[in-house]
Amino acid sequence: MAGGRGNRVKDRSAFLLERPGAGRPCPPDFRERYLEMGWEAQWYYETGWRIMCRWIDECGGEELIEARAQYLREHGRNKLHPHD
DSSP states (O other): OTTSSSOSOSSHHHHHHHSTTTTOOOOTTHHHHHHHHGGGHHHHTTOOHHHHHHHHHHTTTHHHHHHHHHHHHHHOOOOSSTTO
8 A cells, every 4th residue: 555644454464364353344335434424433333443444445545535534624524422
């Protein structure tokens, strides 16, 4: 993942072999939820950050991250937790 914003990939091969659920497929509506919620989607789907990283990569990687930034510019930040 040359030239990206950090390395979401790291070394996933070990996790795919050892961790149950690590091969969980990306939900069909992940792109839409990620655009709306960003990393809050992690709790919506009840999953961990490693799986979220894989799903982001599977749904466009850097393009998806830029689409999220554009969504925020157009709609503002969605306050999922009003106390924040």
